[in-house]
Amino acid sequence: MANTNIEINEEKIKHENVFSLPIVQYQTTNTDKLNKELKEIILKKENELPTTNKSNQGGWQSEGDFFRWGGESVETIYNLFSKLIETSTKKLNFVENIPMDFHIYGWANVNRKGHSNIAHIHPMSTWSGTYYVDAGDDMDESKCGLFEAFNPNLSHLTSFFPGLLPGEHFIKPKTGLMNLFPSYVRHGVRTYYGENPRICIAINASMKIKAP
Numbered sequence: 469m470a471n472t473n474i475e476i477n478e479e480k481i482k483h484e485n486v487f488s489l490p491i492v493q494y495q496t497t498n499t500d501k502l503n504k505e506l507k508e509i510i511l512k513k514e515n516e517l518p519t520t521n522k523s524n525q526g527g528w529q530s531e532g533d534f535f536r537w538g539g540e541s542v543e544t545i546y547n548l549f550s551k552l553i554e555t556s557t558k559k560l561n562f563v564e565n566i567p568m569d570f571h572i573y574g575w576a577n578v579n580r581k582g583h584s585n586i587a588h589i590h591p592m593s594t595w596s597g598t599y600y601v602d603a604g605d606d607m608d609e610s611k612c613g614l615f616e617a618f619n620p621n622l623s624h625l626t627s628f629f630p631g632l633l634p635g636e637h638f639i640k641p642k643t644g645l646m647n648l649f650p651s652y653v654r655h656g657v658r659t660y661y662g663e664n665p666r667i668c669i670a671i672n673a674s675m676k677i678k679a680p
């Protein structure tokens with residue numbers, strides 16, 4: 469007969485979630501004027517320059533020289549990303565603090581009706597992120613062109629409650645919203661069905677160890 473004095477006290481069980489994945493979101497405020505200026509600048513460039521061909525299925529992507537376009541609004545976006553990257557990196561609670569900074573480059577994107585971005589990663593970077601200058605039309609989640617990030621933990625997907633724990637994480641684009649995620653996370657953008665263009669700025673940030 470089992471000893472009833474030896475049993476699990478549920479309140480004393482220590483549950484930890486380790487090796488977690490940082491997904492950062494920040495909704496900016498007071499950015500109406502900034503977004504109007506950026507929209508004008510980006511749509512003008514879209515008119516003047518051909519698209520690059522990376523992850524976009526339709527739509528327009530600039531070269532990765534966005535932060536060299538110049539002007540106050542471009543500088544503001546750079547500063548916002550710098551701060552978000554710095555703060556989000558601090559939150560990672562490293563086992564050792566080493567002096568570092570980031571090389572950030574960005575590009576502009578315009579997706580119109582029927583456009584999407586196939587799933588991809590950003591190799592050779594540390595953080596990747598997006599700022600929505602104009603999320604376009606506010607539509608149902610099946611039509612709004614959701615940003616989707618895929619769970620990189622394949623062991624989890626194949627054998628640890630597959631189908632019961634999420635394999636994808638969705639973010640609904642909103643004007644003025646910033647997001648940031650590790651560059652190794654595979655992600656894409658579902659088809660956008662709005663009439664107005666979806667305009668965003670994407671970035672890559674590579675960590676550099678600062679010389680002493």
Ligand SMILES: [Fe+2]
Nearest residue numbers: 523588590655
């Ligand atoms: Fe991307």
